[in-house]
Amino acid sequence: MYALVDCNNFYASCERVFNPSLIGKPIVVLSNNDGCVIARSNEAKIIGIKMGEPAFKIKEYVTKHNVTVFSSNYTLYGDMSQRVMNTLSTFSPEIEIYSIDEAFLKLHGFSHIELTEYAHRIRKITTKNTGIPVSLGLANTKTLAKVANHIAKKQPQHNGVFIIRNDEERISALKNFEIGEIWGIGRQYSKILTRYGIRTAYDFTRMSPEWIRRQMSVVGLRTQKELLGIPCIDLEHSAPQKKAICTSRSFGEMQTELEYLREAVSAFASSCAHKLRKQNSCASIVMVFVHTNFFRADLPQYSMSQTVTLPVASNSSLEIAHHAIAALNRIYKKGYRYKKAGVIVSGISSANNIQTSLFDTVDRAKHQQAMIAMDSLNAKYGRDTVRIATQGNGQNWKLKHEKLSPSYTTKWADIISIKV
DNA sequence: TCTGGGGTCCTAGGACCC
DNA sequence: TCTGGGGTCCTAGGACCC
DSSP: OEEEEEETTHHHHHHHHTOGGGTTSOEEEEOGGGOBEEEEOHHHHHTTOOTTOBGGGGHHHHHHTTOEEEOOOHHHHHHHHHHHHHHHTTSOSOEEEEETTEEEEEOOSOOHHHHHHHHHHHHHHHHHHHSOOEEEEEESSHHHHHHHHHHHHHOGGGTTEEEOOSHHHHHHHHHTSBGGGSTTOOHHHHHHHHHTTOOBHHHHHTSOHHHHHHHHHHHHHHHHHHHTTOOOOOOOOSOOOOSOEEEEEEEEEEEOOHHHHHHHHHHHHHHHHHHHHHTTEEEEEEEEEEEEOTTOTTSOOOEEEEEEEEEEEEOOHHHHHHHHHHHHHHHOOTTOOEEEEEEEEEEEEETTSOOOOTTOOSOHHHHHHHHHHHHHHHHHHOTTSSOOGGGTTSOTTOOOOTTOOOOTTTOHHHHHHHHO
16 A cells, blocks of 8 residues: 655745644745745635645735735755655655655555554654644555545545455445546646546546556556556655756846846856765756746746756766856847846766866866865855855845745754744 | 746658668 | 668757756
């Protein structure tokens, strides 16, 4: 059996842990730049605030229903996630951390009654240890565990735990399950499937495999088998190395000057390099993109990217930023108001096996030492304490974050102030 | 006025190899 | 008018996930 444990309204719940007066009240968490709604407490869902809705569109609701609004505080959520995962890993030797707020556990050797009890225990202890409410779905495939989890969340009578034990229960669950809610079936496929009269997950399981394959490739086929109770997707025990790493941001205000974009791109490149060093790898391809604000039909639009192949794969902030800025210089056009920029590195290989070049002009040992020093200083004194010069003072392109909660779990000064 | 960020996988088609 | 067979690699685009 697989159990999918999912934190309820995770970001909203994190904020509540440190502000219990908000229990029972509507709260929402916004994306970067206080852009759109990315998490809602149940109360906020009930009054009709939708996922992904732009913040400026819900202003009326916010005042009318007294909704508490938070900017996203990823450091806090990351830290809380770790606490939840630590607790969960005490319940099974086999765990896959699937996302910031979800984990699959493999559960062996339980009878049905014990399994129910065990699931409820996982739920209780996780909430007790972390303050975060969770729901569990159990079944013999991961896709069905996702279904069960969804039911556990939506139907309060199950107390946060739902188990699909046999074919009978599987079929009855799938008959009442909208096809678009299935893991692996998104908006586009839903549309196609509905067009063919496939409304529920059960309808989907009754289609011929050839037809599914034609419409949705082998991915759809896998989903169908999983829904039939045939496991096709196993637990991933350790996170595989990333094949691409991206850092990008929308700017709080549109920007026209190359100098500003340079500092931003330099910071994004440096961040990508840092992520590469964290997973002990190097990248050989650097891509830079910029674009204007797509929502502003009244303004001239421009969107461009450029890819650079490095002579030797690297994870040095200095080198990656250097190439990124060179690419930016080539694609920048005067006269546009830029809204977003980003850097994507790919062609990733292990830092231990780098193909060197006879004609290399970079002193790699020196770069490496500089990066080690920079990373350890930043780990100790905070991000960007030491940064590369092209990033500038690192302040002026910062995000809008007006409703940010304190760093409850990670900043000593804040911890003290809470105690006081 | 204000609209997020970071990933993965699969397929088709073109270029190329022997 | 006829003109093989069997591959690999790369890229763009489209789907999906949280």
